[in-house]
Amino acid sequence: MIPTSHYLFLSLGLFTIGVIGVVTRRNVIIILMSIELMLNAVNINLVAFSRLVGSAEGHVFAIFVITDAAAEAAVGLGIIIAFFRNRETLLGDEMDLLKW
Amino acid sequence: MIPLFPLAGAALMLLIGRRLPNIGVNVVCVGSVLLSMCFAFGAIWQLIARPAAERVVNFNLFDWVPAGVMHTNAGRVMDFHVPWGVLMDPLTAVMLLVVAGVGFLIHVYSTGYMAHEGGYYRFFGYLNLFMFSMLTLILANNLLLLFVGWEGVGLCSYLLIGFYFLRKSASDAGKKAFIVNRIGDAGFLLGLFLMLGTLGTIQFTELGPAIAAGNFAIGNGTLTAIALLLFVGATGKSAQLPLYVWLPDAMEGPTPVSALIHAATMVTAGVYMIARTNAVFSMAPRALEVVAVVGCVTSLFAATMGLVQNDIKRVLAYSTVSQLGYMFLACGVGAFTAGVFHLMTHAFFKALLFLGSGSVIHSLSGEQDMRKMGALWTKIPTTARTFLVASIAIAGIPPLAGFFSKDAILGHAFEHSPILWLLGFITAGMTAFYMFRLVNMTFFGTSRVDHEVEHHIHESPSSMTVPLTILAVLSVIGGWIGWPESLGGSDRFAQFLGPVMSRQGGEAAEAAGAAHAASGSSTEYLLMLLSVAIAAAGIWLAYRWYIQHTEVPGKIASNFGGLYRLLYNKYYVDQIYDAMFVNRVKDLALTLGAFDVGVINGLGVDGAGWLTRITSRVSMAWDTWIVDGLVNLAARVVWVLSYPVRMLQTGRVSRYALFMLLGVLIFLGYYLHSSGITLQNLLH
Numbered sequence A: 001m002i003p004t005s006h007y008l009f010l011s012l013g014l015f016t017i018g019v020i021g022v023v024t025r026r027n028v029i030i031i032l033m034s035i036e037l038m039l040n041a042v043n044i045n046l047v048a049f050s051r052l053v054g055s056a057e058g059h060v061f062a063i064f065v066i067t068d069a070a071a072e073a074a075v076g077l078g079i080i081i082a083f084f085r086n087r088e089t090l091l092g093d094e095m096d097l098l099k100w
Numbered sequence B: 001m002i003p004l005f006p007l008a009g010a011a012l013m014l015l016i017g018r019r020l021p022n023i024g025v026n027v028v029c030v031g032s033v034l035l036s037m038c039f040a041f042g043a044i045w046q047l048i049a050r051p052a053a054e055r056v057v058n059f060n061l062f063d064w065v066p067a068g069v070m071h072t073n074a075g076r077v078m079d080f081h082v083p084w085g086v087l088m089d090p091l092t093a094v095m096l097l098v099v100a101g102v103g104f105l106i107h108v109y110s111t112g113y114m115a116h117e118g119g120y121y122r123f124f125g126y127l128n129l130f131m132f133s134m135l136t137l138i139l140a141n142n143l144l145l146l147f148v149g150w151e152g153v154g155l156c157s158y159l160l161i162g163f164y165f166l167r168k169s170a171s172d173a174g175k176k177a178f179i180v181n182r183i184g185d186a187g188f189l190l191g192l193f194l195m196l197g198t199l200g201t202i203q204f205t206e207l208g209p210a211i212a213a214g215n216f217a218i219g220n221g222t223l224t225a226i227a228l229l230l231f232v233g234a235t236g237k238s239a240q241l242p243l244y245v246w247l248p249d250a251m252e253g254p255t256p257v258s259a260l261i262h263a264a265t266m267v268t269a270g271v272y273m274i275a276r277t278n279a280v281f282s283m284a285p286r287a288l289e290v291v292a293v294v295g296c297v298t299s300l301f302a303a304t305m306g307l308v309q310n311d312i313k314r315v316l317a318y319s320t321v322s323q324l325g326y327m328f329l330a331c332g333v334g335a336f337t338a339g340v341f342h343l344m345t346h347a348f349f350k351a352l353l354f355l356g357s358g359s360v361i362h363s364l365s366g367e368q369d370m371r372k373m374g375a376l377w378t379k380i381p382t383t384a385r386t387f388l389v390a391s392i393a394i395a396g397i398p399p400l401a402g403f404f405s406k407d408a409i410l411g412h413a414f415e416h417s418p419i420l421w422l423l424g425f426i427t428a429g430m431t432a433f434y435m436f437r438l439v440n441m442t443f444f445g446t447s448r449v450d451h452e453v454e455h456h457i458h459e460s461p462s463s464m465t466v467p468l469t470i471l472a473v474l475s476v477i478g479g480w481i482g483w484p485e486s487l488g489g490s491d492r493f494a495q496f497l498g499p500v501m502s503r504q505g506g507e508a509a510e511a512a513g514a515a516h517a518a519s520g521s522s523t524e525y526l527l528m529l530l531s532v533a534i535a536a537a538g539i540w541l542a543y544r545w546y547i548q549h550t551e552v553p554g555k556i557a558s559n560f561g562g563l564y565r566l567l568y569n570k571y572y573v574d575q576i577y578d579a580m581f582v583n584r585v586k587d588l589a590l591t592l593g594a595f596d597v598g599v600i601n602g603l604g605v606d607g608a609g610w611l612t613r614i615t616s617r618v619s620m621a622w623d624t625w626i627v628d629g630l631v632n633l634a635a636r637v638v639w640v641l642s643y644p645v646r647m648l649q650t651g652r653v654s655r656y657a658l659f660m661l662l663g664v665l666i667f668l669g670y671y672l673h674s675s676g677i678t679l680q681n682l683l684h
Helices: A004-025 A028-053 A056-085 B004-019 B022-049 B092-114 B120-139 B144-159 B168-199 B206-215 B222-235 B246-252 B257-262 B267-278 B278-282 B285-308 B312-332 B334-365 B379-394 B401-416 B418-443 B462-480 B494-503 B507-518 B519-547 B552-557 B560-566 B570-641 B643-649 B653-674 B681-682
Strands: B055-072 B078-089
Touching: A004 B285, A004 B653, A028 A056, A028 B653, B004 B120, B022 B092, B022 B120, B022 B278, B055 B144, B078 B092, B078 B120, B078 B144, B092 B257, B092 B267, B092 B334, B092 B401, B092 B462, B120 B144, B120 B267, B144 B168, B144 B222, B144 B246, B144 B257, B144 B267, B144 B570, B168 B206, B168 B222, B168 B246, B168 B507, B206 B278, B222 B267, B222 B278, B222 B285, B246 B257, B246 B312, B257 B312, B257 B334, B267 B278, B278 B285, B285 B312, B285 B401, B285 B418, B312 B334, B312 B401, B312 B681, B334 B379, B334 B401, B334 B462, B379 B401, B379 B418, B379 B462, B379 B519, B401 B418, B401 B462, B418 B519, B494 B507, B552 B560, B552 B653, B570 B643
Parallel strands: none
Antiparallel strands: B055 B078
């Protein structure tokens, strides 16, 4: 039986890769994909702890997160398309509208 | 009610008259005057139908100036208010007859005379406005309302004198008339206020009782002042010395205007006003003497000028001034009735003379110089005959109108003072002379008409000759209602007017009446005979000099060159006025203008402007450096302090994400640290 800590280390690695992707990459689509990575790291965490505790609640929550990730991907892609139509760019560091 | 028709006509004309054809203008204007004439005659008829003692109708249409309680100078408390009201009594009736009747005839005449002129609607609009004002003037039951009409006719006079406003002399004459009238009006207004302050009323019917209640002595100083001030107003309107100068110039207006305004109606307003306020004048013998002397001197003075004028209308103008002088003479000697009587007959024959001269001018295509007329008797017979009738009437040959009225005046003057009578007597002779000089130069002798004009000579249309004929009839019979007792008549005119005069006039008028009765009829016969004789002499002289021996006037003119030039140039009065008053006023205006430019403009306005600029600079500097400076300083401080924070706000999404991550890590680190969890035991 694989100990829980292994799962946790895998999750930590995935999450760190996601965070670094979000912070360092310029293309917003990559950033979106990195966010998916982070969400899946969380899912692994949830499922691992759920198995450790012996309850199904963690699984259910993971399924909710997956659903949420799908919705988020749809909305995020929609925003990106709308943004591209307006600004003709997909580069995150050109998205400086938050400071007028 | 009566004045409303012409007012409506005037409003209609001046608003939409431009778009109406001439025939429409005729219907509206002449029709409105005809209506008011019918109403006027109806009112007169009702008045006559009453018994003599009740012939006064006084009703107020509405309260016009409710001024409340006031104290008079004499200490009495009066509830003062001015109504817009109508007073109908025999005096009004006579004036109404003259104004409405003559006014209507002249309207009819004007449709012929003005047919070829521009501004047809404008002319009739003004004429109707004049009728309205004049009717207001004579129907008013108080002095203030009379003043409204007074100013109204003055305005119309100005507008109509300056009718041919493109001609400089016409617009100048209009201005002159208006300004000279203003001088008189100032006197009128002062008199009105003084009367109000002293008597507390300006209602005509209340004047007599107010004087009686005030216990004024005859010759009271204040009443004399009132009377004199009112007389100043009358000299302006009725062209007496020294304010007569505008009337001869007023002949620049169209001839029907000269007839209506400057002969028959408006200029007699002064006489009417004095007759109206005779209650005051009767209490002020000094003022009456002034009136008499001014009237008498004016009549003589104007007659001498009339002797030598060559412009047909100017002769008539001076004749008008002279006849108005007669009327004032009559008022001045207390014979108000005779004055009003002469006013009426004069309105008939002078309107006729002016309309006749207009007809002559019309037939000669605008020629006004008598030296270029002559021998027109057969060419324009109707005009010539009616003109001759009027001339005989004004000369004072019985039984035409002028004889009775003029004789009544001279008779009263003789009772008062033989000197006044003598002056009036000489004037009567001159009147006859200059009128027949005019007639002879115009209608008889040899023709001196310009050659090309001569072909166009034509009798005027019937719209002009019919009024002439009617007026000629009136000139003949108009005097008969005042047929004196000494000639077997009953002087019904004096009886008709008597109540107005004696009721208001009190003792003075009664005294005059008594004196009249006392003077023997032999004196009266003698006076009549004399005046007829001098009139005949004047006519004969005119006949001799201007038909038989036409070289005589030229010889006289050259022998008495100085006198002739003096008369011909109207005693240089215009020049003297120019030098004494007009130019002084101009100088004053120039000085004041310089003062304006230099001191008011330079020091006052420009100085204030300069001062304002300086202060505004200062306050601007204060604003820029101190007020704005403080604000900017605060802003700059905030800006400097905010520098590090601002640096964090790059606006880039990824940077924000980084900060968020850092924040989460810091919180997480802090949490782990504070709960004693280390990485070491976490891994276990």
